[in-house]
Amino acid sequence: MDSWVRFNAQSQAKERVIRAAQYACTLLGYTLKKGGAAAELHKTISQLEAHMSLTRKLLRLGNSVEALEAAKRAIHLSDSVLRLCLTISHLNKAMYFACDNVLWAGKTGLISKLDQQKWTQRSFRYYLFALILNLTRDVYELRLLIESEERYRASRSPPSPSTTLPADSLSSSSSSPAAPATIALPVMSAWLCRRLHLLGMVLYNNPPLLLDLLKNSCDIFIPLDRLGIYPTGSGFVGACGLASSVLSILTIINPWLKLKP
Template sequence: METWVRFSAQSQAKERLFRAAQYACALAGDTLRRNGASAGVLASVRQLEAHLSLGRKLLRLGSSAEALEAAKRAIHLSDMVLRFCVTLGHLNRAMYFACDNVLWAGKTGLVPSVDQEKWGQRSFRYYLFALVVNLSRDAYEIRILMEREAGGKRAKGSENGRQLRADNGLQQLGLRLQIQLRLLIRVLRNNPPLLLDVVKNACDLFIPLDKLGLYKTNPGFVGLCGLTSSILSILTILHPWLKLKP
């Protein structure tokens, strides 16, 4: 398994580049279609996108092992909520990659009997579950940091509390929302890895939602979301300190 993990780690950067190119093609294809490009040009762009997708699936062979190893490490986290979210997220990623490997075998003709529609829907469900868990983890970390930030500004909080008591109910609610929004912005600004993870997961969320028919958008929007999240993922590879830990 360690051999597969090393192979997957070496392939991750290439897979991210392929992913960025794939979603760039999706975005370009939708833009060309809206501008009245010829059917031949659109077919070429779609074919290139399909080839990039197949290449990504090849590079993801063995990624399930890496996700399982990450889940095994996450079991030992001391924070119970983080342990649950991170472990469950990695397990869903492992299942997503496993389904993706089956799809690759079907698309390449190694296992022609594979029901690609069924396995595609199954892989996107696991992908969606993983993203929901990851966003839940992000929300938990934001709450912890906001509470810590608010605890360090008790004097200011007391002043705001006196002001809240002096105002009516609607003004109290508005002021509370303003305070929480400022606190959220401060926390995200001071924690770039968390901010990048939130934006990346939020962008990725629209991909399985669209593919599963839960929230239909359009190919251009999906391409833009995928391209944005891919660029952010590449940044975390180039600058490891931007990757959210654990």
């Protein structure tokens, strides 16, 4: 099993490059269509995109095994939230890759009379569930880092009344009819600016989390569009797919940018 996982990992870089090229073709096809290009050129780009999609499916034939192995490792994590999110996410990925393998067999003629629309919708549902769990994990880790940074700042210097926004003061000021809104709004604005600055600083100091959050945020629009939940159009899907593919390639080139576990 371990040898198969190591062998399968060697094809991930190629699959990411082909994925970037596929979504680049999607974006290019949308641009050509909007620009009024010749129908023959648009057809050629669409065929090239379809060939790249089929090639990606071939390179992902063993990914279900790798996803199951990742789920087995994630189930032993000490953090209960990470354990739940990552284990279920990897299981959904395993089902997504399994559906993808069936689609590849259907498109190559190995399975005749396959309902490709049904299996495509099924695979994108598993993909969407996995992405939702990945984003939940990202937000959870971001919350932990923000709380850790707040504790560190509190230990360095005690908070002053002018830089904090107690909840009781907000409630009392909002409930008191004598409290003017012109006092509450600047306080709220200053508090919001501090929170945004803290958020930006935490993400800046944790590039793996930032890249994973951006990648998952881009990827989630793909199944949302394909399932008809939130249609965005092929141009936006192509741009999101291309951006997330480039971010994935960066994590392969620089393994330290990959979010762990």
